[in-house]
């Protein structure tokens with residue numbers, strides 16, 4: 001007797017999947033994008049790297065993401081490796097904005113356009129686009145915050161003077177000039193008029209710089225400043241009213257140094273920051289950092305993904321500034337995103353309700 005054939009649903013489904021995979025997946029070789037970030041160890045770059053990777057993968061690209069251990073020569077080698085491995089576009093945040101000229105000649109020779117991400121890569125015409133935040137404005141936001149909190153405009157009439165110190169970033173990072181420049185633009189008139197004094201005497205960008213933006217380097221320098229000036233929370237100590245820190249990793253170093261010197265939240269100076277890193281958001285909640293500038297890295301990563309997509313498809317890439325960012329080879333078409341001032345009272349509305357962090361991430365109860 002002829003056996004009746006039964007319909008085997010799982011088997012049919014399986015063959016269908018294999019067929020679809022072979023016929024559709026096989027030929028569509030994904031375009032490979034190389035992404036080179038400064039270090040996995042700082043929240044900022046870890047998060048940006050993952051965001052860019054995810055957004056590009058969601059749009060159908062293959063991504064090779066590398067982190068350079070904050071070392072310019074490691075980054076050069078990684079970029080060379082990415083070029084040799086056949087990437088079609090490079091997205092790079094330079095450890096040293098001035099050290100990629102040679103390796104990027106190879107990118108240019110291989111027709112690989114470079115998107116400079118967050119930090120402008122200098123002296124290379126392989127750089128076709130730049131996307132970042134308005135970093136001068138970030139510095140101005142920090143400067144204005146100090147101006148408002150200390151009420152500097154009223155100080156002359158009130159005969160008040162304030163002590164301030166400066167802690168900025170790595171000199172190899174082109175952004176450092178913008179952050180420091182923006183803040184100084186606001187604060188310089190008050191330094192000139194004597195309303196603001198810098199007891200350490202370290203007012204120049206080279207003196208205020210922090211190697212590799214590392215917390216421990218900022219802390220070590222600030223411990224020395226506390227000691228040499230005689231800052232402290234006691235009645236006989238020199239009062240410290242504000243510390244302009246260009247970002248959160250440096251602010252964390254200053255905070256650690258102040259805590260070690262006996263300061264408590266009751267007598268902390270005004271401290272600025274940038275990035276809304278988890279540690280700084282926790283410090284803000286605890287009264288140990290006054291503000292941070294929030295740069296939504298999801299938006300910046302999305303912008304980079306759009307640039308990649310437009311270049312890959314031969315479309316017109318989105319830019320909103322075509323003249324301000326000259327990297328030494330000419331103005332680089334740029335897209336600048338907006339940043340937001342965040343004070344402790346904004347943490348819930350901006351960072352949690354905006355889905356950037358959960359309450360648990362930053363140590364708050366649900």
Ligand code: BGC
Pocket residue numbers: 042044118119169173175176213247248249274275295
């Ligand atoms: C970025 C900042 C960051 C700093 C240290 C700068 O180039 O713009 O967001 O805090 O590097 O990593």
